[in-house]
Amino acid sequence: MNRVAIVSALIAFLVGLSVATFSELRVFLPAILKGAVVTVQVSILSIALFIFLSVLAGIGRARGGRAIRWLSTIYVEVFRGTSLLVILFWMFFVMPEFGVTLSPMFAGVAAIGLNFGAYGAEVVRGAITAVPKGQTEATIALNMSPYRRMTRIVLPQAIAIMIPGMSNLTIELIKATALVSAVTLVDITYAAVQQNQLHYRTVEIFLITMMLYYVLAQFVRFGGEALEEYFTRHLNRRV
Amino acid sequence: MDWDWDFTFETVLPRMWEAAGVTIWATVISFLLALVGGLILMLLKTHRSPWVSRPATEVIEFIRATPLLVQIFFLFFLLPEIGITLPPLTTGILAIGIYNSALCAEVYRAGFQAVPKGQWEACIALNMSTYRTYRDVIIPQSLPPIVPALGNYLVAIFKETPLLSFVAVAEIMQISKLIGAEYYRFTEAVTIAGIFFLVMSLVAAFLIRIVENYVKRSILH
Structure with missing residues (x-):
């Protein structure tokens, strides 16, 4: 809680300072905040897709049959190996050639979600394999169905392990949303570049x-820290 | 969908070939910058005086928490305003180098902290100079965890270079965008760019594994 207080105080101070110092703030801040709304929208949607794909491909790689494991490995290698910007361009400019025209928002969310899902799949896979093997053996001895084994025993323990990695990736994802300005979405970055070309206030605009x-x-x-605390406490109580 | 092989071989590939050189050049130079910058930032962060280490920590955190693209734009617009005119490629390499310095600093720090404290104490007991302590004892032991992590950053930097297309550097993404705009055919150019990145990353990952094994074997006999 202490750090929350420090960070919010720091933010309040910096905002106050910038309002006091940067007289032209009123001119360009509304446009940038409008961009922030787009950034938040893209972030939330692609975080949802990212988590869904990570869990799917992660479980697929850790526990799937041969075909599923093979499919998830190809997914992970392809989307980790190519650059996010290339995927984004491919979605936006090449998909129409195949007869699928995506809106900029959809292309952005899909590209970011697919790219980070591939990274997240490795985190999820690592977490699942880090759950002690005895847990799985115990559920087999107790005659649990594979589905129940996953949802009741393995995943709850794996979640506590995967949260730090996933929250790091989520931060990376939010930073990566800056790329959607390449497909004509007016996010924070795009708004900042536009405002900079109008007002030539590089330092203020980009610091903000x-x-x-x-x-x-x-x-x-x-x-992420709160979630980690919740899940580990939740686990410790049961054990 | 119609894939035009003549167009691919006569127009796209020759221009992409040149652009691939720019991409690789940008990757290598940014990586070298990040290696040196990371070392400097790490030394500042672990400095004895809190007046040095605290600001260094905050700077690293701030660089890590803001998007690379914004930093590229920032440098791109800021440098000319303060009277430094650099070609876009240099500015971009600088931005990628600085961004990854902050990430590499953490890698170095983790590597050095993994060396047991007793090693330092033994060096003091043996009256070794600081230089010899680092050269013969600390650095060789901290390399095995550092090398694979740095290798991953090399691949990450490689995949970050398409960002330079935002400031019109003629690297592979920019060229495929230009080809797309000139001929109004994006399929071939963008797909080849994707395949190029995929193949290069897989090759790099393979090479890194070899180097990693080599370092493990040659240092930890």
């Missing part, structure tokens, strides 16, 4: 932009 991303990242960091 960076601070906005910093604030978003801090939300995720504290959220």
Whole structure:
């Protein structure tokens, strides 16, 4: 809690300072905040897709049959190996050639979700394999169905292990949303570049932009810490 | 979908070939910058005086918490304003180098902290100079965890270079965008860019594994 207080005090101080110092703030801040709304939208949607794909491909790689394991491995290698920007361009410019036209928002969310899902799958796989093997053996001895084994025993323990890695990736994801400006979405970064071309206030505009991303990242960091605490406490009580 | 092989071989590939050189050049130079910058940041962060280490920690945190793209734009617009005119490629390499310095600093720190404290104490007991302590004892032992992590950052930097297309550096992504805009055919160029990144990352990952094994074997006999 102490760090939350320090960070929010720091943010309040910096915002106050910037309001006091940067007289033209009123001119460009509304546009940047409008961009922040888009960034938050893209972030939330792609975080949902990212978590869904990570869990799916992670379980697939750790516990799937041969075909599923093979499919998830190909997914992970392809989307980890290519650059996010290339995937984004491919979705936006090449998909229409195949007759699938995606809206900029959809292309952005899909590209980011697919790319980070591949990284997240490795985190999830690592967490699942880190759950002691005896747990799985015990559930087999107790004649649990594979589905119940996963949802009741393995995943709850794996979640506590995977949260730090996943929250790091989520912060990376929020930073990566800056790329959606390449497919004509007006997010924080795009708005900042536009405003900079209008007003030539490079230092102010980009410091505010960076601070906005910093604030978003801090939300995720504290959220992740709270979740980790919740899940480990939850586990310890049961054990 | 219609894939035009003539267009691919006569127009796309020759131009992509040149651009691939720019991408690889940018990757290598940014990586070297990040290696040196990371070392400097790490030394500042672990400095004895809190007046040095605290600001260094905050700077590292701030660089890590803001998007690389914004930093590239920031440098790109800021440097000319304060009178430094650099070509976009240099600015971009600088931005990628600084961003990854902050990440590499953590790698170095983790590596050095993994060396048991007794090793330092033994060096003091043996009256070794600081230089010899680092060269013969600390650095060799901290390399095995550092090398694979740095290798991963090399691949990460490689995949970050398409960001340079935002400031019109003629690297592979920019060229495929330009080809797309000139001929109004994005399929071939963008797909080849994707395949290029995929193949290069897989090759790099393979090479890193070899280097990793080599370091493990040659240092920890």
